[in-house]
Amino acid sequence: MPYATNKSKPLLSVQAIILVSLALTLFLVNLLPAQAGGQLPPVAKKGVLDLRHVNFAQQEVDLTGEWNVYWKQLRTPGEPALPVDYTTFPHLWSSVTGQKSGLSSQGFATYALTILLPPRSAPLMLEIPDQYTAYRLFVNGEELAHDGNPAATPAATIPYWSTQLIRLPTSGDTLQLLLQIANFQHAKGGSAKAIRIGEVKRMEVDLATDWALDLLLTGCIFMTGMFFLGLFGFSRTDRPMLYFGLFCLLYSYRIIGTDQYVLHSLMPSLPWVLTIRLEYSSLYLAIAVFVIYTQYLYPKDTDKRVTTAMVWVCLAFAATVVVLPTVWFTRLMDPFLVLMVTYIGYALYVYWIAVRRKRPGARYTLMSTGLLLVVFSLILGQYFGLATPVKTALFFGYIGFFFLQSLVLLFRFDFALNEARLTEKQFLANMSHEIRTPLNAVLGFSNLLETTALTPEQKEFNGYIGTAGKNLLTIVNDILDIAKIESGMMPLETIPFSIPSLVDSIRTMLHAAASDKKIALTAEVDPTIPPVLLGDPTRLTQILLNLMSNAIKFTKQGSVQVRVEKSKETADSVRVRFIVQDTGIGMAADVLPHIFERFRQANDSTTRQYGGTGLGLSIVKSLAQLQGGSANVTSVPGEGSCFTVEIPYRIAKNTADQSLVTRVMTWGAEGRALRVLVAEDNLMNQKLALGVLNRLGHTAHIAENGQQAIEYLETNTYDLVLMDIQMPIMDGYAATRHIRTVLHSQVPIIAMTAHALASEREQCLQAGMNDFLSKPFQPSELQQLLRKYIASAPLPDEQPEPAPACSAPSSAFSMEPLMKAVDGDVSFALELLEVFLEQTPLQLAQIRQALASTDLPTIGRIIHAQKVAIKMFGLDEAVLQIKALESLLPAKVPVSEVAAVVHQYLYTVEAELPAIQSVADTMMSQPPTD
Incomplete structure (x- = not known):
């Protein structure tokens, strides 16, 4: 849930409040003295404990109170x-007062106690914790236990x-x-933990638990660290994971190497000098790593001076463990504990700030550190003899801390993964825009050229341009389709269509490609398949085009056969099987299991010889599965391949009323001529839109940005x-919202952008647009889209036309790259040269002015507008400089770095202007050719 920043909403969730309350309850419960039946536990008096x-059977008893003591004697x-003499037990020797010859922390002593027992029905047992630092226990004159060797x-x-x-x-x-x-080896001497007595079964179960x-x-902490x-x-990349993992590994030793000293009991041969150094150094290093972890977790919320100082202090303490004798470095634990608690308080403050600033996972860190503070408070209470914490409370406190900290990292991991996905989508959107914008012009002007008088050679060249453009568009669409399928944004329609008609259309479309290779292309449709089905004909077309195009591409001689069969039929549905079989090169058996994976082809030589991205078959299988179907393949090397796709469809009712007419693209208006406002900032796209709309019989006016479009409306x-969508001053989204909410106009608005992701479509519809047309578009696509709105459009009126800020005459254009084929259409090439020479000096002056005022967004907008023209004119060095600027501007680097590249770009473009002007002058002086 989001965190509030005002006083009307709670900052922490209800779960956090409950967790903190539970932690405080555990803390208070652990501080209360143990009671049995509402009575205080018995204590020894004058060396006698009456039990x-x-x-x-109901309780154990701590052997506390006044014991007999013999100072500096081992009796x-x-x-x-x-x-x-009598003294309170347990106690540390340094805390003993009133003794004329009191002990220091180093020395020896003997304690004696007489215990009066009730009649026993079950055997009793003593639990003896560690003592500072060695002990021997005699019971009724017999030695029953020892830890080390006291001397x-x-x-x-x-x-x-x-x-x-001991029993x-x-x-x-x-x-x-x-x-x-x-x-003689530790800074503390004496006893800090009480000996307990109780029934054998209870004591054994308690210790085993x-x-x-x-x-x-x-084990949990260790495996968390390894994970x-x-x-x-x-x-x-995510360094908090590294340091949290190290913290877990270091702190895991603290669990079995302290308190109950489980490790010492399991491995009694471990020397105490080694274990005491591991015990102290593991704490110092764990805290140091946790400090670094916090710094990397929320670097903007921590004071690096504090964390750096704390890390060096921890390392200095760890160094003392290595170089000093045990009796010296153990004296430093108390001041370090004070420092550690202080830092935990600082960490709580850091996490509180992180919560307020809505950092990823901050509430989990705050809750976990609050639990850690409670756990350490309980441990410190035991360390200083204030209370004995309940073991289960410590266990669940630790589990809660490490679990919540793990949630922080997993939350960050998920957050980073989502950011990566968002970046991927943005990259695909930008790639779509950058490729589709020039591709829109290539295909658009190629279509316009078909309407002009061309020589046979020009028609051939124009056909090559169109074919290459369509191939590039296919690759772009494949990549975008993969992104849509992965994100679950691939739309599926359910509309009536005819399979025989669709298959025949695809066969006709590919007939020329098959004829060029002298391959027989045949299609057979089972006549018992219902004539009209309900489904997505667009996706079926995509599947069959992929399979049939592949079959033609990989077949040198023979045939490609398409068969459509009815696999299964019910009263309202039918499962249709599509079989595409060829006599091509075939595939080896070991390749077939992977052939539907993306970027996979039969082998590397296939890619070199036949081309392709290896995405087509992956899309085929994904589209089939999205529609509830399947895709399979069988193949024999040198004999051919057979792809089989099965898809279920519903049977359309009232088929006589279904419209299955295939519309054919024709130039000229149908019924009504529309007045169309084109909001577009790219000059090439302006010319293309004007040319296409004029040839369709409509009147088009140009607005260079969203603000100008509003003024015209x-x-x-x-x-x-x-x-x-992407325009200066005001983009398409803002303009549409203004038209809908301020002007209250219901004029149909069609989004026209090079972005083609489903998320972009949703944004357009949410902004108030009626439809979506992705660039590059075919004239037939625009015609069909306009046709939806012709029926509701009024007749053209006689209102005066606005004077567009940047209009262009509608004439024949050539979109062949100017530096490679300027002789294709001299007049059009000359027109583009004149536009470039007219606009570029002004744009360069604007860049200089923006640089002087450090207006980097304006520089980015201008170079983005110039990019297409710069590429068309073959200015490779300037193109590289534009790419460098596009990488520098979003990175927010110092202005000096940007300025250096901007100056190089200005110099490069200005140096090219005389040569471009010379070419333009030469072309103008030449007489026109027939």
């Missing part, structure tokens, strides 16, 4: 009695930490405990508007 009224059972000298003392369970004698109602503790939770949590490290390894009446 005769305790029901061990053994049976030694003569000495004067007794009176540093050399003889062997430290070790683990949690142990107590089953007889007797009194226990005499004698506990030796020695420490604690160990299982630790092992499970360690994100692996995910980062695939792309090596305010003073004149038009039957139709052809609206380009």
Whole structure:
């Protein structure tokens, strides 16, 4: 859900509030003292702990209170009695007061306690946690447990930490405990955790549960770290994944290497000197990595000075673990813990800011860090002897923290994936625009040339231009179709059509290509197929054209046969099988399973010899599946291939009323002449639109931008508007919205743009446009689109025509590249030269003025308008400079870098103007030719 920035809406979701409340509840519950039956737990007094009224079947008891203590002595059972002193147990030696000869943190002592037990029906057990740093326990004069080796000298003392369970004698109602503790290797001496007593089954189950939770949590954290490290390894771009993975691996040691010390119990041969260094360094390094992770996660919300200082502090602490003795570097833990809690508070502030600024996944980081703060508070409470946290509370706190942090990264991954998809769509849209704009002119003027008197050679050349343009258009359409299919935006129609008529039209269309190769092209349609079906004839045409074109392309001799059969029929539907069989080169058996994959062809030599993108068959299968059908292939090398497509169709009712007339493109108006306003900023496209509309018998006026189109509509009446999308001053979307909401005009508006993605179509319709015509368009497509609006259009009136800002005479044009074929149409080439020479100096002056005022968007708009002409005139160096500028301008680089390229571009174009002017003068001086 989006986050609010005003006071009327909550900043955090209800789930976040519940989670924080739960965390605070866990924190408070863990701080409350354990009670049984509403009574405070029993404590020892004067070295005696009375447990005769305790029901061990319902509770365990901590052996806390006043113990006998013998300072600087390691007493053994049976030694003569000495004067007794009492002290609170557990405690750290540095906290003992009131002793004339109190211990420092290094030394040794013996503690004694007498326990009075009730009659027992079940055996009892002691749980002994780690002591600082070695202990030995005697019960009723017998040694039952030890951790390391306590001694009176540093050399003889062997430290070790683990949690142990020991069974107590089953007889007797009194226990005499004698506990030796020695420490010479740690900054702390004494005991920080209480010994517990309880029934064997309860104690064993509790410890096994604690160990299982630790092992499970360690495995979860470790695998999470490995997962994100692996995910980062695939792309090596999202660095937060790297650092979070490292943080998980480092912190996983903290779970089994501290508190219960599960690792020490599983591997008792591990030396304490090694494990203590791992315990401390893993914390320092984990915090350092977490700091870096936060910096990379939200770099704009963190103060790099704070994070850099914190990282260096953590590394300095880690260095002390390596170079200092244990008794020295363990003294540094307390100040580091203060620093760590301070940084967690700072991280909470950073995540709060990130939430307010609506960063991806910020609410998850805020919630997870709040949980981490609660968990660390519980751990610190245990560390300083304030409370003993419930193990399950810590477990779920950790799980919640790592789960929410994982959600952050997965959210970012999904966000980046969506951004990549959006970038891909934008790239396809831009590519569509850049290719379709010049292609629109190529195909459009080629069609216009067909209406003029041409020599046979000119007709041949014009045919080549049209064929090449259509091939290029096919490639562009294939790529866009793949994008539409992937995004789920491929529209499917359900309209009446006739399969025999459609197949015959495609056969006629491809007959010339087959005849040129002397290949027999035949088509047979099962006469029992219903004459009129309901489906998408456009997609079926696309499928059959792909298959039949491929069959002709890969067949050198023989035939291409198309068969249409009825596979299955019910009362209201029929499944139609389309078979395209050829006698071409065929394919090997190992190629067939992959032939419908995109960019896959039989082999590399196929691509070199026959061309193609390898997208056609992928589109065929995708289109068949979209319509509920299937596509398959069989083939034998050297004998040919057989493609089979099956598609289900509904049977149309009342077929006599269905219109199945195929309209043929004819020049000239049909019934009414329309007054058309063309909003288009590209001069070449203006000329093309004027030429096509005039030949269709309509009157066309030009507006160079959306604002000018609005001005024309305010003073004149038009039957139709052809609206380009990308225009200066006001684009097509804004102009359409103004026409609908301000002018309240319902004039039909047809979007006319080189963008062809489905999302672009939706935007046009949402803006208020009536229809969509993608460039390049065929005159027949425009004619059929206009025909939809002729019936409702009024008769032409006698209103005066507006004076267009940039109009052009409607005459014959040549769209052959000027530098390669200027002799094709001298007058048209000369006209283009004159337009270029007239506009370019003014545009270059505008670029200089924009550069002086650092108006980079204006520079981008002008060079975009000049790009097509620059390419047509073969100014390759200027084209490269335009590409460089188009990459620099969106990147928001310093103006100085842009200015250098702009100056080079201006110099290049201006240097070419005299040569272009010379060519124009020469052409003007030459007499016209017949």
